Amino acid sequence: MADRANAPAEPGPRRVTKRRAETRQRLLQAALAVFAEEGFGRTTVDQVCARAGYTRGAFYSNFETLDELFLAVWEHRSTELITRTREAFEAFEQAAVKDVDGVVTHLLRAVPLDEDWYRVSAEFTAHALRTPELRRVIVEREQAIAASAMPFLFAALAEIGRTVPDPEALGQALVAVHDGTALQCFSEPGNTTVQQRRTSLFAHVITAYSSESRQQS
Amino acid sequence: MADRANAPAEPGPRRVTKRRAETRQRLLQAALAVFAEEGFGRTTVDQVCARAGYTRGAFYSNFETLDELFLAVWEHRSTELITRTREAFEAFEQAAVKDVDGVVTHLLRAVPLDEDWYRVSAEFTAHALRTPELRRVIVEREQAIAASAMPFLFAALAEIGRTVPDPEALGQALVAVHDGTALQCFSEPGNTTVQQRRTSLFAHVITAYSSESRQQS
DNA sequence: CGTATCGGATACATTCGTGTATCGAACGGA
DNA sequence: TCCGTTCGATACACGAATGTATCCGATACG
Numbered sequence: 001m002a003d004r005a006n007a008p009a010e011p012g013p014r015r016v017t018k019r020r021a022e023t024r025q026r027l028l029q030a031a032l033a034v035f036a037e038e039g040f041g042r043t044t045v046d047q048v049c050a051r052a053g054y055t056r057g058a059f060y061s062n063f064e065t066l067d068e069l070f071l072a073v074w075e076h077r078s079t080e081l082i083t084r085t086r087e088a089f090e091a092f093e094q095a096a097v098k099d100v101d102g103v104v105t106h107l108l109r110a111v112p113l114d115e116d117w118y119r120v121s122a123e124f125t126a127h128a129l130r131t132p133e134l135r136r137v138i139v140e141r142e143q144a145i146a147a148s149a150m151p152f153l154f155a156a157l158a159e160i161g162r163t164v165p166d167p168e169a170l171g172q173a174l175v176a177v178h179d180g181t182a183l184q185c186f187s188e189p190g191n192t193t194v195q196q197r198r199t200s201l202f203a204h205v206i207t208a209y210s211s212e213s214r215q216q217s
Numbered sequence: 218m219a220d221r222a223n224a225p226a227e228p229g230p231r232r233v234t235k236r237r238a239e240t241r242q243r244l245l246q247a248a249l250a251v252f253a254e255e256g257f258g259r260t261t262v263d264q265v266c267a268r269a270g271y272t273r274g275a276f277y278s279n280f281e282t283l284d285e286l287f288l289a290v291w292e293h294r295s296t297e298l299i300t301r302t303r304e305a306f307e308a309f310e311q312a313a314v315k316d317v318d319g320v321v322t323h324l325l326r327a328v329p330l331d332e333d334w335y336r337v338s339a340e341f342t343a344h345a346l347r348t349p350e351l352r353r354v355i356v357e358r359e360q361a362i363a364a365s366a367m368p369f370l371f372a373a374l375a376e377i378g379r380t381v382p383d384p385e386a387l388g389q390a391l392v393a394v395h396d397g398t399a400l401q402c403f404s405e406p407g408n409t410t411v412q413q414r415r416t417s418l419f420a421h422v423i424t425a426y427s428s429e430s431r432q433q434s
Numbered sequence: 435c436g437t438a439t440c441g442g443a444t445a446c447a448t449t450c451g452t453g454t455a456t457c458g459a460a461c462g463g464a
Numbered sequence: 465t466c467c468g469t470t471c472g473a474t475a476c477a478c479g480a481a482t483g484t485a486t487c488c489g490a491t492a493c494g
Contacts, residue, residue, distance in 0.1 A: 017440070017491070039344060041258010044481060057442045060483075119343040126339040127256060129332065129403055138404045172411070173418045176397030184393060186346055187355045194389070201390045204425040205418070234470065236461070261451060274472045277453075 024062050026052040031073045036116035040070055040123050067127075071134070074124045077117060078141055082148050085110050089152035096159075103156045104202045111149070111178065115186050146171030153206075162210040170209040177205055241279050243269040248290045253333035257287055257340050284344075288351070291341045294334060295358055299365050302327050306369040313376075320373045321419045328366070328395065332403050363388030370423075379427040387426040394422055 030052035034043050045059050045066065052058070063069045088110035097103050128134035150171050154164060164170050181198040188194050247269035251260050262276050262283065269275070280286045305327035314320050345351035367388050371381060381387050398415040405411050 019441070019491070023441080037347065039258050039340075039347065041256050041260075041340075043258075045483095046481075055443055056482090057444075059442095061441055115346065119346055122339045122343040123256075123258075125400060126336040129336055130254065130256065135404050138400075142401070142404075169414050169417070172401060172414050173421075176401060176415075176418065177393060178397070179400065180393030180395070180397030183342060183355075183396065184359070184389060187352050187359075197386050197389050198393075200386070201393065201422070204390075205421065208421040208425055234461075236471070240472080262453095263451075272473055273452085274474075276472095278471055 020062070023052075023054070023058055027054070027059065027062060027069070028073050028076050031069055032077055032116070032120060035070070035073065035120045035123070040066075040120070040127065067131075070124065070127065071137070074121065075137075075141075078121070079144075081112070081114075081117070082145060084112070086148050086152075089149070092152075092156075097156050099160055100162075100203050100207050101199075103153070103160065103206060104199055106156060107149075107153065107202065108199060110152075113182055113185060118182050118186060142172075142175055145175060157206070157210055158213075161213055163213040164210045166209065170206070173205050173209060174202070177201055237279070240269075240271070240275055244271070244276065244279060244286070245290050245293050248286055249294055249333070249337060252287070252290065252337045252340070257283075257337070257344065287341065287344065288354070291338065292354075292358075295338070296361075298329070298331075298334070299362060301329070303365050303369075306366070309369075309373075314373050316377055317379075317420050317424050318416075320370070320377065320423060321416055323373060324366075324370065324391075324419065325416060327369075330399055330402060335399055335403060359389075359392055362392060374423070374427055378430055380430040381427045383426065387423070390422050390426060391419070394418055 027048060031043075031048045034047050034051055038047065043066070045056050048069070049056050049059050059069075063072070089106075092106050092110065095106070097106060125138065128138050146168070150167055153170075153174075154167070157164060181201060184194050185198060244265060248260075248265045251264050251268055255264065260283070262273050265286070266273050266276050276286075280289070306323075309323050309327065312323070314323060342355065345355050363385070367384055370387075370391075371384070374381065398418060401411050402415060
């Protein structure tokens with residue numbers, strides 16, 4: 001009650017220590033792995049902690065409920081992937097692209113296909129649709145993805161003399177195509193045809209949503 | 218032990234009665250609803266039985282495990298949807314289509330968007346990726362979908378003078394687009410723009426994967 | 435260094451779900 | 465109508481996961 005220091009009615013932990021951040025991090029990492037293996041719904045607090053090298057005490061000291069952890073894991077990992085993608089794009093900066101296929105190659109190389117992540121996000125998606133306050137989280141994330149990747153795509157297209165009349169429509173289309181084709185690739189891992197079709201679907205969509213402007217830069 | 222009648226070492230129930238089929242059916246139906254609401258992973262045997270108006274005895278008399286029920290529900294519902302779609306197509310038989318947009322309209326009207334089903338199948342998908350012997354089930358289903366719907370699509374396209382060079386590629390592309398856009402529609406229910414974009418994405422893809430042959434029929 | 439707070443470990447009580455074994459009623463065949 | 469079989473209900477025992485309360489080692493700070 002009689003807190004003298006800087007305690008303005010904040011019930012959270014007063015001083016966030018270094019150790020705490022480390023623990024939290026390891027729990028997030030472990031949870032992602034366990035969710036991918038067991039499924040969120042069948043995952044137990046103990047499994048996550050064991051995989052991270054803790055006991056259940058660590059969990060209850062950092063999270064209230066498994067749902068909270070699920071959300072944290074998903075947000076953490078998805079921002080991580082967005083960052084990684086942007087970095088990959090920046091690395092391509094000066095690489096020359098000649099045509100739409102070249103753009104697609106870049107795009108697909110920057111956007112990784114991660115089966116573990118697919119499993120987890122598929123289940124999170126279903127979970128979010130069941131939880132009203134989580135719906136917005138999903139659309140925000142999709143917008144963030146588009147906002148982060150599109151500029152690079154435009155730049156690449158501009159290089160080959162193409163412009164995009166309706167950027168948002170293309171963004172939405174590409175996200176849909178990415179999500180939809182991901183499953184196909186995972187369910188037939190060895191099948192190269194599926195992956196080629198994925199590539200050409202991207203090419204077709206990008207072509208359809210962009211138009212030849214004039215000269216190449 | 219000393220079974221005299223027609224018991225050729227078959228451990229399953231000898232005579233499948235009418236009541237049994239009815240029970241099974243109601244369990245499947247109830248399970249679908251509960252899975253959609255609670256998620257498969259968090260669903261309990263008792264919840265399913267209660268919703269169907271039974272007690273747990275009914276379940277254990279019809280299924281071994283929840284996983285088995287999950288698979289049964291998914292297979293039942295997805296074949297049901299395939300049938301329904303084909304019927305919808307057949308009803309359109311003589312309706313006149315003028316252009317690609319007309320074809321898309323038909324297509325989207327025949328293929329329903331069902332959020333409950335999306336939730337369940339998303340989770341089933343993740344579940345199947347975790348379970349080696351279920352991967353093939355998914356690809357088989359996707360092939361069945363394509364095989365069932367494509368003929369109608371070709372017929373409609375033929376009517377407006379278009380042919381499809383690579384049918385399988387188009388089938389795969391459309392399934393991917395359907396799956397990918399479904400989530401977008403569900404996460405922003407009120408947003409009509411999203412749905413329009415979905416429609417035009419279908420149109421673009423169909424256009425890109427078909428070519429003008431000659432005259433209309 | 436010494437001390438106070440923090441963070442994770444441990445122990446405990448409790449709830450919840452499962453699987454099985456048994457019972458009784460409905461059903462189907464003659 | 466009667467009898468045997470089937471199917472779902474009920475009861476029970478067990479295991480597993482949760483949440484909390486408490487303890488002790490680690491860490492930050494003066």
